[in-house]
Amino acid sequence: QVQLQESGGGLVQPGDSLTLSCARSGSTFQRDTMAWFRQAPGKEREFVAAVWRGGNLYYADSVKGRFTISRDNAKKTLYLQMISLKPEDTAVYYCSADPNIILSQVRIGTSYKYWGQGTQVTVSS
Secondary structure, X not given: OOEEEEEOOEXXXXXXXXXXXXXXXXXXXXXXXXXXXXXXXXXXXXXXXXEOOOOOEEEOOOOOOOEEEEEEOOOOEEEEEEOOOOHHHOEEEXXXXXXXXXXXXOOOHHHXXXXXXXXXXXXXX
């Protein structure tokens, strides 16, 4: 059974940095495509970043240059380093994983089978 557990969220000021982690239980971590999505109050869930099982990285335009996704296969952990945070980055951030995603699906939330419970990131002065 695959489980995902996010951590690292919190309250920060605009311009601050924060790193989210997602610990994955179960085997075959390195075969998964893994991603971060977020959902702000009153808005739909949106794609943030993904690392395809082949290693390709993908980012939403709104976070490109500020967020960095990475994975540590030995630790079975996914990371999201966030710098220059803005109030509009405020959301619940979710980690997701799936071993069967193809390239054209990496930005589509419904393509992912496994999800974490989310971690709140609030950017406010």
